[in-house]
Amino acid sequence: MDQPIILLIVAAIVFALVVGVGISLRVNARKKGLDDRRGIDAEVTGELSIDDVAEAVEKDKAEARGSEVPTEPASRLVRLRERLAKSNSGLGRGLLNLLSRDNLDESAWEEIEDTLILADVGVEPTTELVDRLRERVKVLGTRDPEEVRGLLREELIKLVDPTMDRSLADTGKDGDPSVILVVGVNGAGKTTTVGKIARVLVAEDKSVLLGAADTFRAAAAEQLSTWGERVGVETVRKEEGADPASVAYSAVEKGQADGSDVVLIDTAGRLQNKRGLMDELGKVKRVATRPLGEGHEIDEVLLVLDATTGQNGMQQAKVFAEAVDITGIVLTKLDGTAKGGIVVAVQRELGVPVKLIGLGEGADDLAPFTAEGFVDALLD
Ligand SMILES: Nc1nc2c(ncn2[C@@H]2O[C@H](COP(=O)(O)OP(=O)(O)OP(=O)(O)O)[C@@H](O)[C@H]2O)c(=O)[nH]1
Numbered sequence: 001m002d003q004p005i006i007l008l009i010v011a012a013i014v015f016a017l018v019v020g021v022g023i024s025l026r027v028n029a030r031k032k033g034l035d036d037r038r039g040i041d042a043e044v045t046g047e048l049s050i051d052d053v054a055e056a057v058e059k060d061k062a063e064a065r066g067s068e069v070p071t072e073p074a075s076r077l078v079r080l081r082e083r084l085a086k087s088n089s090g091l092g093r094g095l096l097n098l099l100s101r102d103n104l105d106e107s108a109w110e111e112i113e114d115t116l117i118l119a120d121v122g123v124e125p126t127t128e129l130v131d132r133l134r135e136r137v138k139v140l141g142t143r144d145p146e147e148v149r150g151l152l153r154e155e156l157i158k159l160v161d162p163t164m165d166r167s168l169a170d171t172g173k174d175g176d177p178s179v180i181l182v183v184g185v186n187g188a189g190k191t192t193t194v195g196k197i198a199r200v201l202v203a204e205d206k207s208v209l210l211g212a213a214d215t216f217r218a219a220a221a222e223q224l225s226t227w228g229e230r231v232g233v234e235t236v237r238k239e240e241g242a243d244p245a246s247v248a249y250s251a252v253e254k255g256q257a258d259g260s261d262v263v264l265i266d267t268a269g270r271l272q273n274k275r276g277l278m279d280e281l282g283k284v285k286r287v288a289t290r291p292l293g294e295g296h297e298i299d300e301v302l303l304v305l306d307a308t309t310g311q312n313g314m315q316q317a318k319v320f321a322e323a324v325d326i327t328g329i330v331l332t333k334l335d336g337t338a339k340g341g342i343v344v345a346v347q348r349e350l351g352v353p354v355k356l357i358g359l360g361e362g363a364d365d366l367a368p369f370t371a372e373g374f375v376d377a378l379l380d
Helices: 003-045 050-065 073-099 106-118 123-140 145-160 190-203 218-231 244-258 274-288 307-323 342-350 371-379
Strands: 178-183 208-213 234-236 262-267 300-306 328-332 354-358 366-368
Touching (some): 073 106, 073 145, 073 371, 123 342, 190 262, 190 300, 190 354, 244 262, 274 307, 307 342, 328 342, 342 354
Parallel strands (some): 178 262, 208 234
């Protein structure tokens, strides 16, 4: 072979080797780079579960809305139940002690009656409960503490009525928003309750709009807007003194246009006279659902009642019930009273269920009401 040809072949082999080694070095370097980056990413992110990602997305969503993230419902309920047990355990424990006495004579039964009346259970339900307890204790004969507790629990649950439908009308019909009107005297906790309900609904991924139909005081609309901002929902409001019905109308109109799930309307609760209250609430109720067309009535009218006001509160409740058809009761400030018996009295008086209870001033201090949960907290 000619020398130049041999040289050419050698040069080609050397070139091929150099290119091959070069490519392999680059590929390795890239692979190493990627591995290093992956290592750093893994260090930064740690092990991310689906839940972590969901939580992060929720936080981002809430931050984008400029609002706070509600606490998890399960932990909230435990905390609220503890608070209810704390303020009302005297009632349950008092009854248990009395019923466990060796000698359950007439004076003991009278004491049981007094305990129930003092806790605002009301005369008629008290008499019913005591009659039933007397009957069952007689049948039972000997009484060990567990039996007494079980018996009292059963009878109290019956009294509170576990069969009532306590669900909130938070789903509208035919794609329209559900319209919830919130009524009650000033100071009962209406605005706070509207804010708390909005927070619960937002946490359930529902879209909510607030209507500030308490136009009597500018501060009321301001307070409602502040609650709205906290949970990232809009508030429809008008100037002080505007017609409350027109605010309700505008809120529902906007709710429908926006495709909101729920429109929550806060109202004024001045009890200047019954006629005035009836006229005002009646008009708000009639006009609010007009944007939704014929046949769409208000989905829910919630009466907010301060549990600490006792018989006075019951009188107010009756006036509101006459002014507008109430569909559910929110009993607020149960954390500040040992008179939890008002739950029974108000349900009896108005014939509508307690649906929610307020157990503090905090944003998450609102709990769905259940007969079993309530009675268990009393007996804790
Ligand atoms: N302890 C306690 N306080 C509550 C509860 N609910 C509301 N409050 C307080 O009660 C006070 C009155 O509440 P509001 O929501 O302003 O009452 P309102 O009925 O809207 O009254 P107006 O704004 O005057 O129309 C506030 O200080 C609330 O923080 C509750 O469940 N427990």
